[in-house]
Amino acid sequence: GSNPDAAMDYEAALGFVQRAVSSTDAGADWTALKRRDRAGFYSAGAALAVGTLYRLESSVYIRLRDPQKALAAALRAREFDPLLALTYRQLAEAYQSGGRNDEAAVTLLEGTIITADGYLKTTLTQLYRDSEQSRRCVRPDGVGGMDLDMSCATIRRDACTAAAQALEIANEAGRTDLANNIRILLERRFACATAALDGGPPPK
Numbered sequence: 001g002s003n004p005d006a007a008m009d010y011e012a013a014l015g016f017v018q019r020a021v022s023s024t025d026a027g028a029d030w031t032a033l034k035r036r037d038r039a040g041f042y043s044a045g046a047a048l049a050v051g052t053l054y055r056l057e058s059s060v061y062i063r064l065r066d067p068q069k070a071l072a073a074a075l076r077a078r079e080f081d082p083l084l085a086l087t088y089r090q091l092a093e094a095y096q097s098g099g100r101n102d103e104a105a106v107t108l109l110e111g112t113i114i115t116a117d118g119y120l121k122t123t124l125t126q127l128y129r130d131s132e133q134s135r136r137c138v139r140p141d142g143v144g145g146m147d148l149d150m151s152c153a154t155i156r157r158d159a160c161t162a163a164a165q166a167l168e169i170a171n172e173a174g175r176t177d178l179a180n181n182i183r184i185l186l187e188r189r190f191a192c193a194t195a196a197l198d199g200g201p202p203p204k
Contacts, residue, residue, distance in 0.1 A: 007064070014060045021053045038174035042083060051081030055090045067098030082169045085117035092123065101127060102158075105134075109155075109162035113182055114169060124148070128155070150189065160192035 034041045041047055054077035061070035074087075074094040081087045088111025095104035108124035111117060125146050128134040137152035148155055163186040170179035186192045 010060055010063050014057065014064065017053055017057045017060060021050070021057060038172065042081075042173045047080045051077045051079075051084070051087065054080065055086060058090050058094050062093060062097045065097075067094065070094040070097055078169075082173055083114060083175070085111055085115040085120055087111070088115070088117075088120055089123070092120075092127075096127075101131065106158050106162045106165070109158050110166045110169075113159075113162055113166045113185070114178065121148075156190050159186065159190050163190070163192055 054073045058070045058073035058077060061067075061073060071091075071094040074091040078087050078091060088107055092104040092107045092111070095101070095107060105124060105127050108120050108127065111120045112124065125138055125148055128148065129138040129146060134152070134154045137149050137155050138146050139149045141147035150156070150159075163182055166182050167179050170176075170182060
């Protein structure tokens with residue numbers, strides 16, 4: 001069963017984080033800041049601090065077994081830290097806490113495409129391996145581990161969805177270099193339809 005003392009500790013932690021979010025986020029016109037200097041906004045200390053606080057809030061909500069609020073906080077964190085691997089780790093955990101493993105997989109792919117983070121790919125591989133529907137998409141890597149079979153239709157579908165979302169984020173962050181690399185990678189490796197690479201908004 002649940003531990004009442006632990007629940008009280010998490011509630012206290014949540015209150016602390018929410019007060020910190022309120023004091024940091026309150027009154028800031030982030031939209032105007034982004035409009036003036038998108039690339040500068042995403043490297044600004046204040047924006048990075050807010051992103052960290054929302055990730056912490058999401059993590060606490062997961063422990064309080066409130067996946068809906070955990071997801072809302074994780075999505076908010078991505079608005080401030082869209083180029084950070086930790087953002088996608090937390091967002092994937094929030095999706096998984098609500099049983100939304102398909103969306104967690106796309107999120108991990110999206111984060112891998114944007115950040116090239118090895119932990120995200122390892123987590124994604126394990127997620128596919130644990131699923132009856134997609135475990136066939138995982139194969140031995142030849143050195144004692146497991147890797148993704150990039151010819152698998154499920155991965156190709158998820159990769160094209162993730163690419164569209166990653167392109168939207170890269171463009172929003174003013175990273176045209178990253179956006180161009182994503183487009184080249186996905187067109188050549190996965191042959192995604194052009195429409196899928198136009199960069200639709202990330203899912204809510």
